[in-house]
Amino acid sequence: MNLYGAKEYILQLLKTELNPTLYYHNIEHTLDVYQAVCRLNELEGINGDAKLFLETAALFHDAGMIIQYDSHEVASVSIARDILPRFGFSDDALNEIARLIMVTKLPQNPNDIYGKILCDADLDYLGREDFFIHAFKLRVEWQVNNIKKTTLKEWFDIQIKFLTAHAYFTPSSISLRNEQKYRNLEEIRHFLNHQ
Numbered sequence: 001m002n003l004y005g006a007k008e009y010i011l012q013l014l015k016t017e018l019n020p021t022l023y024y025h026n027i028e029h030t031l032d033v034y035q036a037v038c039r040l041n042e043l044e045g046i047n048g049d050a051k052l053f054l055e056t057a058a059l060f061h062d063a064g065m066i067i068q069y070d071s072h073e074v075a076s077v078s079i080a081r082d083i084l085p086r087f088g089f090s091d092d093a094l095n096e097i098a099r100l101i102m103v104t105k106l107p108q109n110p111n112d113i114y115g116k117i118l119c120d121a122d123l124d125y126l127g128r129e130d131f132f133i134h135a136f137k138l139r140v141e142w143q144v145n146n147i148k149k150t151t152l153k154e155w156f157d158i159q160i161k162f163l164t165a166h167a168y169f170t171p172s173s174i175s176l177r178n179e180q181k182y183r184n185l186e187e188i189r190h191f192l193n194h195q
Contacts, residue, residue: 003052006087010059013083017066021145024138025065025072034058036121043172050114053093056084057100057118069147073105107165116169120177126166127177131184135159156188163188 014027037058041051060083064075077098084094096114103115108123110116125134139155142148150158163185168174 001052001056001089001093002087003056006056006084006089007059009083009087010063010079013066013079014063019065019145021141022065023141023144024134025062025141029134030059030062032124033061033118033121036124037117040117040121040170040172044113044117044170046114046117049093053096053100054114054117056080056089056093057097058121060084060097061101061104061118061122069145071105073102076101108169110169113170120168120170120173123166123168124173124177126163126184127168127173127179127181129180131180132187153192156192159188160185160192 011027011030014030018026034055037054040046041054046054057080060076060080062072062076063079064072064077066079067075080097080101081094084097089097100114100118103110104118104122108119110119125131135155139150142150163181166181168177168181
């Protein structure tokens with residue numbers, strides 16, 4: 001299985017085919033999730049094929065945005081099944097990568113450590129200091145693409161609900177990201193209480 005070749009191929013495809021008004025679901029997000037998966041694989045002790053499958057799933061998890069916004073995970077699986085055999089991925093590998101991609105669909109409900117790693121990587125930014133940058137990129141993406149138009153207060157209310165309902169799954173993400181996630185949540189609440 002040639003992960004390097006598959007990575008180069010999908011990144012080039014995302015660069016050329018993604019709608020430029022996808023300010024959040026763009027190549028930077030894909031690389032961010034990929035890097036988070038690599039970090040979590042190391043911290044959680046994942047090796048061998050499982051590591052390779054997770055890294056591949058991270059690279060392909062939002063590729064379906066090229067085709068459709070809603071249920072893009074299904075399109076992502078289709079793209080992965082089309083491209084990855086060219087890079088030596090077997091049917092069994094494709095099935096596992098497809099399963100991992102589908103686990104990122106909201107609301108997330110992973111049932112093993114591999115799904116937990118990918119889900120945590122996909123929402124890693126919730127517990128980082130750059131949370132607000134990514135959150136506002138998503139808001140602009142929704143506004144420009146008529147996904148959902150919100151006032152700033154409505155947007156912050158959505159963020160409060162999402163952050164409150166969200167929980168990291170892996171011990172590593174809980175340790176690395178929970179504290180900052182709660183700080184981000186408190187910052188929003190503080191802002192709303194001082195308008």
